Each structure stands twice: as structure tokens, then as C-alpha cells.
Amino acid sequence: MSGEIIVGIGPEGRDGGAADMGAQLARAMGCGVVLVFGYEQSMLGPRGGPLEDQLEAIAAEVTSTVQARLHTEHPEVVVAVELVRDRAVDSLLRVAEAYEASMIVVGHGGRGPIRAALLGSTTYEVVHRSPVPVVVMPAPIDE
Numbered sequence: 001m002s003g004e005i006i007v008g009i010g011p012e013g014r015d016g017g018a019a020d021m022g023a024q025l026a027r028a029m030g031c032g033v034v035l036v037f038g039y040e041q042s043m044l045g046p047r048g049g050p051l052e053d054q055l056e057a058i059a060a061e062v063t064s065t066v067q068a069r070l071h072t073e074h075p076e077v078v079v080a081v082e083l084v085r086d087r088a089v090d091s092l093l094r095v096a097e098a099y100e101a102s103m104i105v106v107g108h109g110g111r112g113p114i115r116a117a118l119l120g121s122t123t124y125e126v127v128h129r130s131p132v133p134v135v136v137m138p139a140p141i142d143e
Contacts, residue, residue: 003031004080004099008038008092008106008122009063017137019066022105023074025135032078033070034099035063038091039083052085059083089125096132103133 007022022033037059063081070079084091096104106123127134 003029003102004034005029005031006034006036006092006096006099006101006104008088008104008126009035009066010037010088010107011039011058011062018105018107018135019070020073021135021137023070023077023079025103025105026077027074029102031102032080034080034082034095034101035066035070036082036084036092036095037063038086038088040085040087056083088122089129092122092126093129096130101132103135104130105135105137108136108138 005022005026007018009019019033019035026033039055039059060083063083067079067081070077082091082095084095086094092104092106095101104126106126108123123136127136
């Protein structure tokens with residue numbers, strides 16, 4: 001498939017509404033959504049160790065939860081998942097290229113009064129490096 005909408009998902013599963021926005025846009029554009037969870041290998045141990053197994057388990061759990069929610073709330077939208085062992089930014093950009101994405105949707109990473117005024121580092125880098133449009137969803141007020 002090409003033209004999909006790429007949605008970045010973080011470790012807590014909080015995406016600031018990015019997944020819902022991605023699904024709404026996908027429905028309007030007649031394309032699918034690809035949920036992307038990028039994670040770096042642990043620097044605390046050898047490759048493939050227990051820490052990486054835990055990261056992969058978290059990634060699978062978080063993305064499957066978001067995917068199930070989108071299937072319920074937006075049944076007409078095809079939702080795929082990509083778990084990528086790389087920095088979040090590089091994961092999003094690589095998947096966007098592979099799917100010939102029409103856009104990337106990410107949540108706003110800032111928390112607190114000062115940080116909320118700035119984009120999170122992943123969001124900031126995606127906005128500045130992406131060859132396709134990037135939609136940034138502000139964090140809900142209650143987060």
C-alpha cells in the first residue's frame with residue numbers, strides 16, 4: 001500500500017490524540033494507518049537480552065491496545081503496526097519512506113508549563129526532517 005498515514009506511538013500509549021486524528025484523516029483520504037513504535041536497543045546489556053525482550057513486549061502491548069481501539073472506533077480504516085528497533089525519529093521516517101506515506105501524525109511531547117511550550121525532541125526532529133507533511137497533535141489539557 002502507499003499513501004498511508006504514519007502515526008507515532010510512545011511507550012505509555014499516550015499519543016495526544018495522534019492515533020485518532022490519523023484514523024480520521026485516513027478515513028477521509030481513503031487510505032490506511034500505520035502505527036509505529038520505535039525503540040532503541042538497550043545500552044545496558046548485550047543485544048537480545050532481557051531488557052530488549054521487555055521493550056519489545058511493551059511495544060507489542062501498547063500498539064495492540066491502540067490498534068484494537070482504532071478497529072473499534074474506526075472499523076473502516078485498515079490499521080497496521082510496525083515495531084522498529086531504532087530511534088523513534090528514524091523509525092518514523094524509515095516507515096514513512098517504505099509506505100510512501102502521505103503524512104506523519106505525532107503527539108506533542110511537552111509536559112509542564114515550560115516544556116509544553118516546546119515540542120518534544122522526537123516531535124521537533126520529525127517536523128524538521130520529514131519529507132512529507134507532519135501533523136502535531138497538542139497534548140490534552142488533562143495530561
